[in-house]
Amino acid sequence: MAYTIHCAYFSPTHATEKIVETVTGEIMGLLPQPSKGQVINLTPPSGRKPIAAFGQEDLLILGAPVYAGRIPAILQPFLSSLKGRNTPAIIVSVYGNRHYEDSLLEMQDILQEAGFIAIAAGAFIGEHSYSRLAAAGRPDSRDLQLAGVLAAKAAQKLQGSVFQPIKLPGNYPYRTGMAAAPRSPKTKAGCTACLLCAGLCPSGAISFEDPRLADKAVCISCCACVKACPQEAKYFDDEGLLQRKTLIESNFLERREPELFC
Numbered sequence: 001m002a003y004t005i006h007c008a009y010f011s012p013t014h015a016t017e018k019i020v021e022t023v024t025g026e027i028m029g030l031l032p033q034p035s036k037g038q039v040i041n042l043t044p045p046s047g048r049k050p051i052a053a054f055g056q057e058d059l060l061i062l063g064a065p066v067y068a069g070r071i072p073a074i075l076q077p078f079l080s081s082l083k084g085r086n087t088p089a090i091i092v093s094v095y096g097n098r099h100y101e102d103s104l105l106e107m108q109d110i111l112q113e114a115g116f117i118a119i120a121a122g123a124f125i126g127e128h129s130y131s132r133l134a135a136a137g138r139p140d141s142r143d144l145q146l147a148g149v150l151a152a153k154a155a156q157k158l159q160g161s162v163f164q165p166i167k168l169p170g171n172y173p174y175r176t177g178m179a180a181a182p183r184s185p186k187t188k189a190g191c192t193a194c195l196l197c198a199g200l201c202p203s204g205a206i207s208f209e210d211p212r213l214a215d216k217a218v219c220i221s222c223c224a225c226v227k228a229c230p231q232e233a234k235y236f237d238d239e240g241l242l243q244r245k246t247l248i249e250s251n252f253l254e255r256r257e258p259e260l261f262c
């Protein structure tokens, strides 16, 4: 079958994007006569619009970071609008070197309910949103090589005509996600009000009128602003987040490797 390949990702600090783009590029080179479908960047609010239904000749590659062992809650409305018709999917979770817990299982369940069949999945590691030490610089070349292996295994499966569902780790009930702690980034004097942070904030929390202001009620603490600010002017000083950062940097620095499920 000649598949049309669509890739979709939510990726405030770009780790998930790198893995999903690599899987997509690799599989394009492996399948017979593939067509490139939509690239659905779910990171900006404008990217999370409902889209047309997928069919059997489509392949969806979907990736999301792990937030508290789950899929980021901000993606739920988009994910529940997806519609497939026995559409094969490759699913990717990217976590900050602690654990991915129920995130792959949750993504598989949502997709199955929507008419997709997860034929392959991977749990990958990306630099932790809260830290520059935990999984620093990841995904690296070894991770991207394994993203290529995931693509190759999925391509092999797509040559067949019947897809068996894959068995993914995770538990029911899913891990209770984090309570939405009302917090928002602070801004140092070095801010030049360039508005980069406001433009890339996935929840639209940062004000375009004054990017020093952010709405605590909508900020998801993804740290896109912190990691992208050219002046290093954005930071969180919230006690809960700082405790989490210390916990991660004290316990989860040992390198973890990607896991593939095919």
Ligand SMILES: Cc1cc2nc3c(=O)[nH]c(=O)nc-3n(C[C@H](O)[C@H](O)[C@H](O)COP(=O)(O)O)c2cc1C
Pocket (backbone or CB within 6 Å): 010, 011, 012, 013, 014, 015, 016, 017, 064, 065, 066, 067, 068, 069, 070, 094, 095, 096, 097, 098, 099, 100, 125, 126, 127, 128, 129, 130, 220, 221, 222, 223
């Ligand atoms: C709110 C929040 C919760 C997170 N929870 C987890 C977690 O449960 N386990 C983990 O290993 N990493 C966790 N992380 C780290 C991200 O999963 C990781 O940094 C990922 O690479 C971010 O992907 P992105 O670069 O595509 O945004 C969390 C990050 C944030 C912002």
